[in-house]
Amino acid sequence: MKLSRETTINIVLALLLLALPLVAMQIGKPFYVTLATRMAILGLAAVGLNIALGLGGLVSFGHAAFFGVGGYVAGIMATHAFNATPLAAFPFAIPGTNQMLVIWAVAIVVGGLLALAIGAISLRTSGVYFIMITLAFAQMTYYFAISWPAYGGEDGLSIYVRNAFPGVNTAVPLNYFLICYAVLLAALLVFALARNSRFGAALQAARQNDVRVASVGIRPFRVRLAAFVISGMITALAGALFADLNRFVSPSMLSWHMSGEFIVLIILGGVGRLFGPVAGAMLFVMFEYILGGLTERWQLFLGLALLGVVLFARGGLIGLIAGKARHG
Amino acid sequence: MQTALFIEQLLNGLQLGVMLFLMAAGLTLIFGVMGLINLAHGSLYMVGAFACAAVAAATGSFWLGLAASLAAAAAAGAIVEILVIRRLYERDHLDQVLATFALILIFSEGTRWIFGSFPLYLDIPPLLQGSVPLPGGSRYQLYRLAIIGVGVAVAVGLYFLIARTRLGMRIRAGESDREMIGALGVDIRTLYTVVFALGAALAGLAGALVGALQSVQVGMGEPVLILAFVVIVIGGIGSIKGALVGAVIVGVVDTMGRFLLPQLFTLVMPASQATTVGAALASMLIYIVMAVILAVRPQGLFAVQR
C-alpha cells in the first residue's frame, strides 16, 4: 500500500514529537521535555478546536473558556485533595481528588456542559455574530474567574504536587510527556474517525452549504452543536493537562489571547487537516522559544509571520508540503 | 446620600456607554460597509491614547494631544487599511480574524517598543477640572460630564453625516449594494479607506478621552473591544442606532450591576459573602443580558436587513 504524502508527513510529525524529548534526555537538556509536553498539550487543545473550526467551519474565538475550565477543574480538585477539604458539602460530601483519570473525566464533562450552553446560544447565529458571541462568553468566564476569590481570583491557583496516574510517577518529566502524547494520539484518532464517519460527513457538508444539508433532511444545528460539544470536551481535557504541566492555573488560561493562539495553531498547521494542529503547535512553541530567546519583542515577529501566512500561504504548513486537501 | 450615589453611578454608566459607542460605531460602520470584522480596533483606541499622552506631555496641552490622537488613529487606520485590510474584504471571516489578530500583536509590541512597558499618565485639562453639584448633595466630575457631551455630539454628527451628506449617501449605498456604488462611479477603494479611517479616528478619540481617567498602557484597548463586540451583538451589526442603544445598555447595566448587586445580596446573605457573590455575578451580567437578547432576537435589537 502506498501512503499518501499527507499520511507520510503525519507519521513523520508524530515521530518527531516523540523523538524530541527522548533525544533531549540523551543530550542532557531536560528542559526540552517540557517544551515537547507543551507542544503536545497545545496541539491537543487545537485538535479539539479543529473539530469545530476545521470540519464544521465554526470560527470559535472562545475556546479558551473550555481550556481554562479544564485547568480549573484540575486545580480545584487537586487543591481540595491537598487540603483534605470536601469539594462540596451538600447534598452529600464530595471529596477532592489527585487522580488524573478522575480529573480528566470531570474536566471533559464540565467542558462539554459549558460547550453545550455556549453552543446552544451562539449556534443560533452564524458568521461574525458567532465569532463575537463565542469571544464574549469566553470573556465572561475570564471575568468570573478574576472576581471569584475562593480559588485565587486574579492570582490563580497552585497545584502543589502534580496529580497522580495509576502506575506512573508523573513527577518525572518524560513520563508526563508520554501521558500527554498518548492522550494527543487518542484525540487524533477520535478526530480521524469522526471526520470519516456519517457525523463528519454531515458536519462538513453543513460547512459547505447548510441550506442544502437541511433540504436532504439533516438539521445543521444539531450536528454543529454536537461538534461544538465534542470540541469543547477535548479542549477542556487539554486544559487539565496544561494545569498539571505548569502546576498552576490562572485566569490567563481563559483569556482571549489563548483563544486566538488556538486558531493560530490551526492556521499555521493547516485547517481541517488531521495533523494541522500538531504541526502548528510544534511550529508555534519552537517559534516562541527560539525567538523569545533572541528578542523580547518576539510577539511582533509572530504577528508579522502570522500576517504573512494569512495573506500569502493559506494552506498552512501541511498544505504547503502536501498540496490541496482531498475529500474521498 | 443613597440617591446621590445612585445618580452618580448612573452617570458613570452613561459615560462608559458613550465611550463604548465611540468604539462600536466605528466597528459597526466598518462591518456594515465593508463586511469586515476588525479585532485590531482596540489597537487604534490604544494608538489614540498614546498619541494624546505623548503630545500632551511634550507640549503641555491636552487639546493638542486630543487633536493628535484623532490624527494618529486616523492615519494608522488609513495605513493599515491600505497595506493589509484591503486584501481581506474578499476573504472569509476566519482570515479576517487572524490577520487582525496579527495586527494586534504587531501594534501592542510596537507600542511597547516605542514607549516602554510603563504606563503613561494623562492629566485632565484645567478647563474641565473640578466638579458640578448633583441633586442630593454630592458632586460629579466635570470631565466625565464632558465625555458624555462629546459622545452625544458624535452621535448627532454621525447621524447628519450619514443621513445628509454625499459621503453618507455613499456609505448607505455601500451597505445595501456593493456593486451598485461601483457602478455609480464612486471610487470604492478611497471610500473604504475613508470609512476605515473615520472608524479609527472615533476609536482614537475614545482612547484619548479615557486616557485621562485611567492610565495609558499597552493592552488597554482589548477589554473595551470585547465590550464593544457585546454592544454591536446586542444592537445588531451594521446599525449605528443599534450601537448607540446597545452601548448605553451595556454601560449602564455593567456599572449599575457592580453597584447594586452586592447590595441586593446583603438582603439574603451575610455582607462579606454578598460582596463576593454580587461582584462575581455583576462581572457576568452584561453577557447574561446579551444571551437573553440573543435568545429573543438572534440578529440583535436593530438588525440591518441584508
Place this chain on the structure above:
Amino acid sequence: MAEPVLKIDDLCKSFGALKATEHVSLDLRAGEIHALIGPNGAGKSTLIHQIAGTLKPDSGEISFLGERIDHLGTAERARRGLGRSFQVSSLASEFSALRNVMLAVQSRQGSSFRFFKPVMRDRSLVEPAMEALGRVGLRDRARVPAAELSHGERRQLEIAIALALGSRAFLLDEPMAGMGPEGSKALTGFLDRLREEAPILLIEHDMDAVFALADRISVLVYGRVIASGTVDEIRGNAEVRRAYLGDGT
C-alpha cells in the same frame, strides 16, 4: 379520486408591498407531472421555497401525504419525503458526487450521529448511492468533486440526491437548465419514467420539455395562478397566450 400527494391551499406571501404569492392553490396527484410555468419574476421560486420550507408563507395551508406540513422545518419536510432539486447550488461542492448522494442515503436511514464507522467503507451507504447515480447516468463520474461537474451533470446529481432520499414527491426547479439538446432529451425520458415512482412538480423554461412531459400545467403570473389545466387546455387558453406564451406561438 385519491387524495393528492401534495396540496397547496390559498397560499399568500408578500414582501412589503410586493405580493409574491397571491391565493395560490394547486395540487400534485400520484403518478403525474405537474408543470409550473410563468415569466421570470412570476413567483415560481418563492412558491417552491414555501413548499420546501425555506420561506414561511403569510397565510394558507400546505399538506403532504394528507398531513399539514406548514409548521415543519426544511429538514423535517425532506425527511417526510419532499425531495427538492436546486437551480444553482450544489449540496457539498468539495465532496465527490458519490459522497453527496451518500449524504442523502444517510439521512434517509435516519442517523447522522454515528461517529466511528468510516462512510466510504459502509456498503449500506455506498451501494444505494451508486445505484441512484447509475439511474441518472452519473456512475462514471461518482468520484469527481461536485464542483468539477459540468452544469448539466450537477442537475443530474440533484436528481440522484432526490432519488436517494426516497422522496415521495419531487420539486424540480429547472432541471433542464444548462443542458445541451442531448442531455435534455435523455433527462426528458428519465423524468417520464420517474413519475411512476413519485409525482413531480416541475418548474421549467424549456417549453418543448414541458409540453412533452406534463400531465397538467399551471401558469403563474405576478404571484397568481391565471390558468390551470391539461396541456391542450393551456395551449388553447387565450389569457395564457397573451400573458405568457405571446400571441403567434
